[in-house]
Amino acid sequence: MKLQGPKGTRDFYPDDQARRRYIHDAWRRVSVRHGFDEVDGPIYETLDLYKVKSGDGIVSELFSFRRANGTTDYAIRPEFTPTLARMVAARANALPRPIKWFALPNMCRAERHQRGRLREFDQWNVDLLGLDTPLADAEVIAVACDLLAELGVTPAMVQCRISHREVVRQILAALGVADDKMQDAFTLLDAKGKMTPEQFTDKAVALGLGKEQVARFDAMCGKTYAVGDVDALRDAAGIDDDLADLRALDATLAGFGLADWCAYDLGIVRGLAYYTGTVFELHVTVSDERALGGGGRYDKLIELFGGPAMSGVGFGMGDVVLANLLEDQGLLPEHLAPTPDAFVLAASDLGATHLPGLVATLRRAGLHTRMSYKQTRNLGKLLKDAEKARARFAVLLDDTAAEGQAQVKDLATGEQSPCAITDLAQQLRL
RNA sequence: GUGGCUGUAGCUCAGUUGGUUAGAGCACCAGGUUGUGAUCCUGGGGGUCGGGGGUUCAAAUCCCCUCAGCCACCCCA
Known part of the structure; x- marks a missing residue:
C-alpha cells in the first residue's frame, strides 16, 4: 500500500516548519504592532455560508463533505471572510469599534495547483470594520507594507497598486457606460491584461463606448500615478468630481510614509463584486509571480451576512507566493529553528552519571537544553554533535562532576572555563 | 476541467543499440585515528528504477494505461 499526501498539500519537516513559523511570527508581530487582535474560527463551516457571498458556483472549488447518514453539507474553509463576517454579525452591537482583527488561518481550495498556488495554504487576513474613513483603508495598506519591510522586502521588489471602484465607475460613466453595463465594464477591465488590444477595443465598443474613448481609457489604465499625484489622475480621467475620498486616502498614505510602496493603478479591479471603494493588490515587480495579496473596502458585506450596516476594509x-518571493530574493535566513542554549555531554563514565540531573535542572531553569545520546567518550564527536545542534554552549561533564564542577565551552569563540554545576543555569543565561 | 514537460536512494544525478545481483557524491547510522568542533579512514542502513499491464530469452531502458510533480490556461474568494 502506497501512502502519499493529497496532491497540492505540503508536509512540513522541521526546517520547513521553522520557515513557516518565521513567516507566521512576522505576520503576528506586525499585526499586533498595528493594533489588531487575533481571532480564529472553525476550519470548516456549513456549505451554505460560502454560498452567501459567492453563489452556488463556488461549490465545485470547495472541499465539501457530509457526515455518514448526515443531512448537512459542510466545507473546509476556502477563505476566512465569511467566518469573519458571521462572527462580526453575531456580536455587532457588543464589539468595541473600530473592530481591528487579524487571523492566520490555513485553508483549502480544490483547484489545480501550480507555482504560487496550492490546495492547502496559510493566509494572513487583516480586517478593520466599523470605520468608513480613508484612514481605515490606509491603515490596512500600511500593515501590509510594514509586513513586507519587516521581512526585508523593499519597494523595489513589491508595489502596492491601488484603485478605487467609485472613481473608476465615475470615469466609465463619463465615458458613456450605462449603469446597467457597469458590472460588465468592470469585468472587462479585470480581463484586459489577458486579451489583445483589438479584442479589448471590440468588447469595449460593445458596451457603448466610442473608439476614441476606449483609447483614452486604455491609456489611463496602462499608467500608474504616484502618491501625491491625484491631480494628474483626475485630469487624465476627465471627471468633475473632486475625488475627496481618494485625496484623503492619498494624504494619509503619505503621512504613514508609504509613498514609496504605493501607486494608483486604475487597472486594478479585483474579481470580487462585493468591493465598494478602495481596492489594492500587492504585485511583485522583480519576478513573474502572481499577486502577493490584495484587498479593499466592502461596505455591504456585514449586511450580506445578516448583520447591521457596517463598513469594512480588509485584505x-x-x-506561498510570499515564501517564493523571500526565497528568490535571498531574504530567508538559513537557520530558522530555535537553537539550544546548552548542549550537555559526558566526557567520562563518571560524568555521565551526572548528566540527567544537570539536563533536568537546566530545563527547569528555562534553558533550551539538549544532550548527546552517543555512548562514545570521544570529545571530538561529542562536540560535533553540539555544533550541529547549533548550541551556544557545550557543557562537558568529566570526573570533576563528582566535585560539583563542569566545563563550559562557548561554541562560537571556543573559550572554555570551569563552572560550578550549581551556578550553571545562572551563568548560561548571560 | 484542458494542454505541455518530467518521474532511478532523503537530496543532486550516472546507468552503453534492451544483457549478471542498479551505482556515485552529499545526507543519515556505527566504528577508528586514545581524543576538544577540521581533515581523513573503515563499515552499515536505505531503491520491487512512481504504479499497473504489454512486447521480449531478457525491460530502469521499447509500447499502452494510470498516479504524482512542475509549468501554462481556467479561476483566484
Missing part, C-alpha cells in the same frame, strides 16, 4: 496575503 489577505497567502504564504
Whole structure:
C-alpha cells in the first residue's frame, strides 16, 4: 500500500516548519504592532455560508463533505471572510469599534495547483470594520507594507497598486457606460491584461463606448500615478468630481510614509463584486509571480451576512507566493529553528552519571537544553554533535562532576572555563 | 476541467543499440585515528528504477494505461 499526501498539500519537516513559523511570527508581530487582535474560527463551516457571498458556483472549488447518514453539507474553509463576517454579525452591537482583527488561518481550495498556488495554504487576513474613513483603508495598506519591510522586502521588489471602484465607475460613466453595463465594464477591465488590444477595443465598443474613448481609457489604465499625484489622475480621467475620498486616502498614505510602496493603478479591479471603494493588490515587480495579496473596502458585506450596516476594509496575503518571493530574493535566513542554549555531554563514565540531573535542572531553569545520546567518550564527536545542534554552549561533564564542577565551552569563540554545576543555569543565561 | 514537460536512494544525478545481483557524491547510522568542533579512514542502513499491464530469452531502458510533480490556461474568494 502506497501512502502519499493529497496532491497540492505540503508536509512540513522541521526546517520547513521553522520557515513557516518565521513567516507566521512576522505576520503576528506586525499585526499586533498595528493594533489588531487575533481571532480564529472553525476550519470548516456549513456549505451554505460560502454560498452567501459567492453563489452556488463556488461549490465545485470547495472541499465539501457530509457526515455518514448526515443531512448537512459542510466545507473546509476556502477563505476566512465569511467566518469573519458571521462572527462580526453575531456580536455587532457588543464589539468595541473600530473592530481591528487579524487571523492566520490555513485553508483549502480544490483547484489545480501550480507555482504560487496550492490546495492547502496559510493566509494572513487583516480586517478593520466599523470605520468608513480613508484612514481605515490606509491603515490596512500600511500593515501590509510594514509586513513586507519587516521581512526585508523593499519597494523595489513589491508595489502596492491601488484603485478605487467609485472613481473608476465615475470615469466609465463619463465615458458613456450605462449603469446597467457597469458590472460588465468592470469585468472587462479585470480581463484586459489577458486579451489583445483589438479584442479589448471590440468588447469595449460593445458596451457603448466610442473608439476614441476606449483609447483614452486604455491609456489611463496602462499608467500608474504616484502618491501625491491625484491631480494628474483626475485630469487624465476627465471627471468633475473632486475625488475627496481618494485625496484623503492619498494624504494619509503619505503621512504613514508609504509613498514609496504605493501607486494608483486604475487597472486594478479585483474579481470580487462585493468591493465598494478602495481596492489594492500587492504585485511583485522583480519576478513573474502572481499577486502577493490584495484587498479593499466592502461596505455591504456585514449586511450580506445578516448583520447591521457596517463598513469594512480588509485584505489577505497567502504564504506561498510570499515564501517564493523571500526565497528568490535571498531574504530567508538559513537557520530558522530555535537553537539550544546548552548542549550537555559526558566526557567520562563518571560524568555521565551526572548528566540527567544537570539536563533536568537546566530545563527547569528555562534553558533550551539538549544532550548527546552517543555512548562514545570521544570529545571530538561529542562536540560535533553540539555544533550541529547549533548550541551556544557545550557543557562537558568529566570526573570533576563528582566535585560539583563542569566545563563550559562557548561554541562560537571556543573559550572554555570551569563552572560550578550549581551556578550553571545562572551563568548560561548571560 | 484542458494542454505541455518530467518521474532511478532523503537530496543532486550516472546507468552503453534492451544483457549478471542498479551505482556515485552529499545526507543519515556505527566504528577508528586514545581524543576538544577540521581533515581523513573503515563499515552499515536505505531503491520491487512512481504504479499497473504489454512486447521480449531478457525491460530502469521499447509500447499502452494510470498516479504524482512542475509549468501554462481556467479561476483566484
